[in-house]
Amino acid sequence: MELYIKSWAIWMPSPSNKDNANSGAAMQPQLNQVPAMTRRRLSKLTKLAFDVALQASAEQSSGQLPTVFASRHGDLHKTLQLLQQLGRQEELSPSQFALSVHNAISGQFSMYSQNQADSNAIAAGADTLHYAVLEAAARFSSEPDLTQLLVVYADEPVPEPYQQFCQDPSMPIALALLLHRSEGQLVQFIMQSNAASQAESDQAFKLVPFLQGEQNQLELAGHLRQWLWRKVS
Incomplete structure (x- = not known):
């Protein structure tokens, strides 16, 4: 498969902030372009997604821009809070439940950007x-x-209660790719079956050198798959 990467944006902890990357003190996107009332309603994960989505699509008419929002865990911190409330037999907030589902970020971004395209x-x-x-x-x-x-x-x-089962990703991260049919950097994106392959962790972090131009080819191990990225001159 061939794709064009027209623009991209990434958020990840700065080197000086990595020790606190998983704490509440960790740096978060400022999102000054988002009204304060809206910004206060956004979870940290949603802010990360908003930040890179707005950067990558800054020069586009977002009103009709199809989107794919992806997250391995979603807003699991919010889900855990709801589960703990259930354990204490407390009444759940309908709004908090609505914001914990996996497509909540997609919905929030669509409403903020007035994007009427599918997601x-x-x-x-x-x-x-x-x-x-x-x-x-x-x-x-x-x-x-x-x-x-x-x-x-x-x-x-x-x-923390789930850390014994999964340590991926090791730090917060958000990445947006604006893909185009004919404009931008042409890349080959190849998926190959491999019955012995075990998925690498932190795959998004490992893609960054390729996007930054430090590598022309990148191969990553997935679950029963190999993923190959190759730039086409």
């Missing part, structure tokens, strides 16, 4: 980012009139 929400384990890109590639193949599509991936380390 999907994807979760696919350690390979979530790659399956979101695969979804975009499939849509370009099956929809001849589709010009561009915004892929947004955001994740945080899971809450």
Whole structure:
């Protein structure tokens, strides 16, 4: 498959802030372009997704920009709070429940940006980012009139009670790719079956050198898959 990356944006902790990356003191996007009342309602994960989505689509008319929002865990911190409230037999807030579901960020971004185009929400384990890109590639193949599509991936380390089961990602991260049918950097995106392959962690972090131009080719191990990115001159 061939794709064009028209623009991209990433948020991840700065080197000086990595020790506090998983704490409440960690740096978060300022999102000064978002009204304060709206900004206060956004969880940290939602702020990360908003930040990269707005950067990558800054020069686009977002009113009709199809999107794919992807997250391995979603807003699991919010879900844990709801589960703990259930355990204490407390009444749940309908609004908090609505904001905990996996497509909540997609809905919030659509409302803020007044984007009336379709949007999907994807979760696919350690390979979530790659399956979101695969979804975009499939849509370009099956929809001849589709010009561009915004892929947004955001994740945080899971809450402490779940750390024994999963340590991916190791730090908060968000990445947005504005993919286009014919404009931008042309790349080959290849998925190969590999029955012995075990998924690498922090796949989004490992994609950054490729996006920054430090690598022309990148291969990552997925779950029973190999993912290959190759730039085309």
